[in-house]
Amino acid sequence: MTTVNRQLILRARPKGLIASGDLQLAESPLPELKGGQALARVKYLSIDPTMRVWMAGDSYLPAVVIGEVMRAFGFAEIVESRHPDYKKGDRVTGFTGLQDYIVLDASASQSFQKVPKIPFVSDTVFLGLLGINGLTAFFGMEIAQPKKDETLVVSAAAGATGSIVGQIGKIRGCRVVGIAGTDDKCNWLTKDLGFDAAINYKHPDWKAKLAAAVPNGIDIDFENVGGEIMNTVLGLMNLHGRVALCGLISGYTTEDRGVASLETVLVKRLRVEGFILLDHVSRFMDAATQLGQWKMFGKIKDRETIVEGLEKAPDAINMLFTGGNTGKLIVKV
Numbered sequence: 001m002t003t004v005n006r007q008l009i010l011r012a013r014p015k016g017l018i019a020s021g022d023l024q025l026a027e028s029p030l031p032e033l034k035g036g037q038a039l040a041r042v043k044y045l046s047i048d049p050t051m052r053v054w055m056a057g058d059s060y061l062p063a064v065v066i067g068e069v070m071r072a073f074g075f076a077e078i079v080e081s082r083h084p085d086y087k088k089g090d091r092v093t094g095f096t097g098l099q100d101y102i103v104l105d106a107s108a109s110q111s112f113q114k115v116p117k118i119p120f121v122s123d124t125v126f127l128g129l130l131g132i133n134g135l136t137a138f139f140g141m142e143i144a145q146p147k148k149d150e151t152l153v154v155s156a157a158a159g160a161t162g163s164i165v166g167q168i169g170k171i172r173g174c175r176v177v178g179i180a181g182t183d184d185k186c187n188w189l190t191k192d193l194g195f196d197a198a199i200n201y202k203h204p205d206w207k208a209k210l211a212a213a214v215p216n217g218i219d220i221d222f223e224n225v226g227g228e229i230m231n232t233v234l235g236l237m238n239l240h241g242r243v244a245l246c247g248l249i250s251g252y253t254t255e256d257r258g259v260a261s262l263e264t265v266l267v268k269r270l271r272v273e274g275f276i277l278l279d280h281v282s283r284f285m286d287a288a289t290q291l292g293q294w295k296m297f298g299k300i301k302d303r304e305t306i307v308e309g310l311e312k313a314p315d316a317i318n319m320l321f322t323g324g325n326t327g328k329l330i331v332k333v
């Protein structure tokens, strides 16, 4: 077995997209395992927009410290164990960081979740549909409280979270309209996932098309983007509409998060609720069970974009901001 651990170290806080040198590939020796520790090989990394937020400064989690391994959620397999809770071959998800190996110590049971091997189900499902994104969609839709025949609009709709949100909206009986950045993504949403309409926000007349796609106004905005997209959606909302404020990706690579029009919130008596997935840890298992059932019965489809190689992780993070992914973006280490 190798004795080297490749790691991506945060060297500088990016300005805009991640530039070469912001994250640097380094090698360190694998430590000798002590009693109470286990060594896990990282197989897949979840690539999430919030990683760019963690690189920038303190937010709902402290910023990643310059000189440390870049924080990331991942899927890993135990390759050696002197830990009472883990044996060789066990599989876990948790904050592995952007690296080949992670040492799990005594406290790991609180921060790493063991995951089962399910026949015919890929390991990567624990990062997407049954991981960060399916769970985010699930709890965000609890906040949105969708009712039959209401109109739901979701932005970044062809991404990992948005694509699940829209399908939950269909399960709840809503009219679902997605906003995405290419015609191919829009076709996937309407032809494969059952969205009622999908609008490419890069077309010059997208605002008129969005207005035409919501003849009864918008009851729910599941907001992933912020900025001009969010303000356009808010302008089409019905009185007493609900906004599940999940993310503001249009502002993550700039200093400007884009301010939502509070006047629209006031005049339309909207209820806006932000949420962070980590607040719902105690109910992850219930939510994953429901999401798994929906997948098993064909009510939810998921899709992945896989990038190969740990060294490609910085480029993969940038893909989230240039729209290079459809569905869940994963690095296969």
Ligand SMILES: NC(=O)c1ccc[n+]([C@@H]2O[C@H](COP(=O)([O-])OP(=O)(O)OC[C@H]3O[C@@H](n4cnc5c(N)ncnc54)[C@H](OP(=O)(O)O)[C@@H]3O)[C@@H](O)[C@H]2O)c1
Pocket (backbone or CB within 6 Å): 047, 048, 049, 050, 132, 133, 136, 156, 157, 158, 159, 160, 161, 162, 179, 180, 181, 182, 185, 224, 225, 229, 245, 246, 247, 248, 249, 250, 251, 275, 276, 277, 278, 319, 320, 321, 322, 323, 324, 325, 326, 327, 328, 329
């Ligand atoms: N609150 C929470 O706990 C939580 C948890 C997970 C994720 N989130 C948030 O959910 C959102 C989606 O995350 P995800 O992991 O599912 O990523 P994702 O949607 O799979 O990927 C991001 C997508 O956003 C779109 N995008 C990027 N920049 C944009 C811009 N300036 N304007 C419009 N669209 C843009 C791109 O698609 P296009 O081709 O369509 O532009 C891109 O593919 C993010 O805001 C993220 O921070 C929040």
